[in-house]
Amino acid sequence: MIMLERAGISVLLATAFLLRTGLPASAQAAQSAQTTASLDYTITAFEDGLHPWHLGALELNRRAAWGSLIGRATVARRYGQVGAQGEIESYPRIGDKVYLFLGAGGASSELFPDLRLGGEIFAVAARGLELSAGVRYLAFDARDITFFTASAALYPRGHYVALRPFVSSMNGDVQLSANLHVRRYLADESEWIGLRVGGGRVPNEQITAQELDRLSAIHAGLEGRHSVSAATGLRWSAGAEREKLPGDRSRSRFSGGIGVDLRF
Numbered sequence: 001m002i003m004l005e006r007a008g009i010s011v012l013l014a015t016a017f018l019l020r021t022g023l024p025a026s027a028q029a030a031q032s033a034q035t036t037a038s039l040d041y042t043i044t045a046f047e048d049g050l051h052p053w054h055l056g057a058l059e060l061n062r063r064a065a066w067g068s069l070i071g072r073a074t075v076a077r078r079y080g081q082v083g084a085q086g087e088i089e090s091y092p093r094i095g096d097k098v099y100l101f102l103g104a105g106g107a108s109s110e111l112f113p114d115l116r117l118g119g120e121i122f123a124v125a126a127r128g129l130e131l132s133a134g135v136r137y138l139a140f141d142a143r144d145i146t147f148f149t150a151s152a153a154l155y156p157r158g159h160y161v162a163l164r165p166f167v168s169s170m171n172g173d174v175q176l177s178a179n180l181h182v183r184r185y186l187a188d189e190s191e192w193i194g195l196r197v198g199g200g201r202v203p204n205e206q207i208t209a210q211e212l213d214r215l216s217a218i219h220a221g222l223e224g225r226h227s228v229s230a231a232t233g234l235r236w237s238a239g240a241e242r243e244k245l246p247g248d249r250s251r252s253r254f255s256g257g258i259g260v261d262l263r264f
Contacts, residue, residue, distance in 0.1 A: 034263060035060065035062050035063075037059070037262050038057075038058070038059040038060075038259060038260070039057070039058055040055075040059075040259035041258055042054075042055045042237070043257070044254070046252070047253070053078045053210075056074070056075045056076075057074045059072040065093075067093045068090065068091045070088070070090070071086075071087070071088055072105075073087075074087070076109075076111045081109065081110075081111060083111035083112055084109060085107040085112040085113075086106060087104070087116065088105065090103070098122065101118065101132075101134060102119055103119070104117050110141055112209070113138040113139055113140055114140060116138055119134055120149070121134065128155050130151075130152070130154075131152055132149075135147065136149065138207065140209055141209075144170070145202070146169045147167070148167045148169075150164070158184060159183065159185065160194075161180075161182050162180070162181045163178065163179075164180075164181070166200065166202055168201065168202040175202060179199075179219075181194065181195070181196050190227050193222065193224040195220070195223075198219050198220075199216070201215065201216050213245070213246055214246075215246065217243040220239060221237060221238060222237070222239070223235070223236065223237040223238075224236055231262060231264065232263075235257075236257065237258075239256075240253070240254050
């Protein structure tokens, strides 16, 4: 089992060092560089009386001409346990219409995967259609899961529409899931309201150990961002999910989240 102690703190310190060094060291990247710090909190409640889950995340995002570098520390409280996860992600550009996603992370608790890896290639096709294909790998204490994923996104006037299917493989069991994300921009691209819907055993790649045993799930939620100032924004989310569990059991969960981001 791969255990990365104090993963969240280590990732943020490593990312802060990389941001400070100004990667890559080119005049163009330095001139257009921008850093965003984000803080988020989400609470999830269950209809069957299970104690609510709490999730907090701190993220640093450095954007420059070459692409972006992200460091994220996540802390969860579930079943009376507290665990942390650290991640580093990058979106380097390899052309005017092509860029990559590269990500790695680890955790100090069984609440998260011991190891998280991912890679994906994105390309802009005709008429603004953006296509991608990639893979994710999550290693837990006793099991691991591989996702093969793709996406298709369009940017019609004042909107963003994206469909992402997942083919997941765990212990020889292959399942198909998908989610749809629709966003409407308001005053400009910094203010928006969005809708997310999805279904399947694994409707997104942020699965944690607590979702490994469920048989299927459907979810829907709203989210938005509103500018407080030129450099500060407030974000919110609210959603509901119905999941089918072993033993012919089903339950609903409800989540709400709030966040703030600051550009500097």
